[in-house]
Amino acid sequence: MSRLDAASRDEFLAAHGDWKLDGESISRTFVLRDFKDSMAFVTQVALAAEVADHHPDIDIRWNKVTVVLSTHSAGALTAKDTDLAAEFDSLYSR
C-alpha cells in the first residue's frame, strides 16, 4: 500500500471536514452522549477495524472518542486510512 497522493488526500479532507491531518496520520474526535454511548461506538469502530485488518489508535474520554489512523507498515497515510475513516463516519451518523 503506497502513500496517498496529495490530490486524493485533499479530496478526502474536503469531504470529511471533521478529520484533521497531522503529518502521516488523520484523526477525528467523535462526540457521543455519554460514556455508555462512547463504548458502544468504540465497539462498532473495533469491529470495522477487525474486518478491515486495519486498526486505529483510540482515546476514550467519557463522551469523546478520538481515533487516529495511519498505515504503520507504509509509514504513511494510505487509502486504507481514508477508507476506514469514511466507514467510521457512517457508523457515527447512523
Ligand code: H2B
Ligand atoms: N493497522 C494500522 N493502522 N496500520 C498497519 O500498518 C496495520 C494495522 N497493519 N493493522 C496490520 C494490522 C498488520 O499488522 C497485520 C499483520 O495485517
